[in-house]
Amino acid sequence: MTALANGTTYRVLYVEDDPQMAATFNRAFGETASITIVTSLEEALFCLDADPSIDLVVYNDRLNSASFLNRIKDKPNSGRFSTILLTGEGSIDLGAEPYHGRVTDVFHYGYSEAAFQTRLSYLILKKQYAEKKQVVESEGGEHKHTKVRMPIGKRIFDITLSFFLLLMISPILLVVAILVKLDSKGPIFYGSKRVGMGYKVFNMYKFRTMRTDADQMLASMASKNMYNVKKAEEPVDQICDECQLVGSCQRPLFLDDKQVCEKVYFRNEKAKAMFSKFKEDPRVTRLGKILRNTSIDELPQFYNILRGDMSFVGNRPLPPYEAEKLTASGYARRFAAPAGLTGLWQVTKRGGAAVSDQERIQLDVLYAKKYSFRTDLMIVIRTLKAVWQKENV
Template structure:
């Protein structure tokens, strides 16, 4: 047998032994691909349902609340001349950056004064800065913060797709820099206007517990759980528990 014939025969043997897929292997692979396709379909479908609900609900709320927007804007300008809205860079899903909008609830020099007040941070854990009697907050600001009216401009962020109605609150980049590996679980989903810890005590809840509640939401989130959180948000805003 020539060397060329020998190489050809060897190639045929290798292809015969390793190149074919028996029925058992084919069934296993087919089952795997079908399961993966089913899982992708469920996740994609859930995302689309949530997204459509967000867009429709946010658009309707934005139209209905136009009188509130106008009244708040006038009140802010009358007390402290300056911009009506406050914009800030926040961290979204997978670390993407976006501009989040709020009604301005502080004096225009608030960011400059923050460094002087860092020693008075009342948020346990130290990652988020919170003060119950923050001197930078205006009189109008205290009212709209207590009722979370200052968050209403984020309906625009929801319509754009930066945020959802329900999801972990979006952090600022400086907070993310201080996150531990487990804290970064909060960045696995689209951030929201309201979340599970906002209906459970809001700022009275220590940061590490906020992370745990957000992690629970991420693991068990569903369309119906979002509806429940939205319904519980209304009484939480009316009573203003933990808001400052």
């Protein structure tokens, strides 16, 4: 069972009145976390009051989840545990009440245990990271917080330059805003959640360059991802070398009513790209191609810099689904550097250069270890030379 920094285990409260589903859940995740199973809303509320160490509530939507979420919102410890819903509904709007701010994720009945395990492992790693930031160092019993901070000189530079640039380019921003509105239906600006320095989540703003249905098109474009590993997936019915020696699969995993080798499945999952980027992206509008090739679409991010969400130079802030894949200690180091409008990766591997997600991570980690005013100045100069791209990427 996974141990946290303080030696305790990750506590899960599973609310389910179906004995078979409860037994399946306990079998699948009992070695990862300490699981307590209750069968009703009232039992769940009692357990949360009696045990403040619960880290995650997994709640079957069929057992009146709306009432549960409304009743926990005023509990003093409601902010310290996460909630995942299991549902048979087609979709749930997590931005609506009572789900907003209270539900971390939604899984549909018949979900992949491997997918749930990935989510559970991320939540455990996230808590471990938070605990390590507040670990007690031995001498004197004093608490030393290892919170990452942007250097004061870098912050002053960012505030001064971003304010000056926003003032100077305000006429350009106005003209582009009008053109975006005339070019295609949808909002002028596109704001999306990004994870930056110290895992801080913020809204990053750009001029909209894509169609309004771009997110729905993403799943059908996976084969065109530039970061895809150029290695064919192993057949799911193939067994690993160890199992072949025995003559049968020793680690069976059941997905979509089919038996697969667990080792082969996770080898395929590991080979999938961590990032998404496309050449000649069909989701981009006519005006969007021009804005992207000239980097004009990123001008609104001067506002993010002024706010302190980002810096002029740093590691590109990632969408949450990409950041969740980089929780291992070697990868997480990239989040020790400020989020940036441009950075070492952009000027080193921009345009037509072949790049893998591992190379991108390594460049991000290198910047986090070495960044300085001199490094930033060199990156800014190289960025200015690379602004006019030759390829639509």
